[in-house]
Amino acid sequence: MWRFYERRHLSRLTLPTIYLAFLYGGLLGIVAASILEPFFIRQLDLGAILKIGLIEEFAKILGVLVIARHKRHDSEMDGLILGAAAGMGFAALESNGYAFTAFLASNGSVSVTVAVTLLRGLLSPLGHGTWTAILASVLFRESRNGRFRIDLQVIGVYLLVSILHAMWDGLPRVIMNVFSLGLGVFITDSIIGIIGVKVLWLRWREAIRLQSVLPPETEDI
Template sequence: MKLRPPWLRVFVVGFVLWVASVVVTAWTSNSNLVPTVVLLGSFLVPVTFVVWAYAHGRSRDVTVERMFVAFIVGGVLGVLGASLLESWLVRPSVVMYVLVGLIEEAVKLAALIFVARRAARDKVRDGVVLGATVGFGFASFESAGYAFNALFTTHGLSLTQLVETEVLRGILTPVGHGLWTAIAGGVLFGARGRLTLPVLLTYLGVSLLHALWDSMSAIAIAITLVLTGRPWQFAELRIGMVPDVSPWQVHVYTVLHWAGLVLNSLIALVWLAVILARGRRRDVSYQ
């Protein structure tokens, strides 16, 4: 059967190549193939969504060349800027996740402004597409780093952990960086590229979604302890010990963790849908 949508062809071909790379690497134990596995697995889902976004949002200003620049240049500038700022500003604390959210959404927004500086910046859909492209570029390079780090364990190189990391991040990628920067990009282009109050409030909003996403595991642990914790567990926590947990508490934590991620994603998706709907009405009124 012929696969007509370009994004589907990209995904299927890329997925087959990635699986083949994993199988051959495992079969031959050839470490030279590890970069191939890392890059294919990290870029597959983000590139697929960029191809999909281009097919549904192409315009005079959203060209293949501009999207390529947004993905590569915007993504690299984003991860470099985030790495520098986080190394200077972020320390383990209760506000760590908030700082990470503020920093990473700021550098992605700055990267979007840079790569779109010669675009018209007057159509909301263009901002959504280019913003998503910058976000997916950021996600690709960040995922490659996580996958590379997962390779190294106390027992040597672990292809299994590398693959598990790439699969999990691939599944979650569509509702992460690309979605958050798409929201910010749509509002930015709706303001014709100016840093207006709605743009700044949107930046703070997506930064909050980002922070909640990153901290969802800690939030789920805290809620699980509040709901099911035993006095001896709290006593051990007070003296700095990590208490044992029951299977029931593990199940409660898992449900709360994934429920939080789903709720976070739904909020962002609805927000983006509202931005696109308002953008369509705005563009029609200008015609």
């Protein structure tokens, strides 16, 4: 995120706005997901895992919408940066929850808790941050006259990141008979993460191509 801000000639975003996206993405995303998931999910199966992906990708984008509701949002680069911040805010709170659960399940084992925290810290940027950045970048790109549009491009990307999310959660359960659960998580999430990063890279390249260089006196948002 600091790297993006250092290249702020590509974006009107200010650092406080990015921090707010991190905060709202985490808080609103976690609250919305915690309300919606029990309503739509009765038992944990492959169908439920797909629903989790759909719900959480919707929940995370809420933070971006709150930040941008009264702002200009016609820049794909702005969407990419805000989406990455919101996704990482969600990932940070979710990781704390997983770490606390691991702490209780292991009867207070600090080593298990640290291992879970470290693994999620390494993989989360390849997951939540990447997926929300991809979705928000396309949502901003498809805006017209300062208004968000939910067109086929946005719906298609939403389904793509939701499927990647579901695969991230579900594939380790499928292959755990071949590998240990920890190794299965690392292998599958790394592969899915690479796919997500490749898509994000394409969005980044497109955002640079579409974005005109802003003069220093341009008003920040």
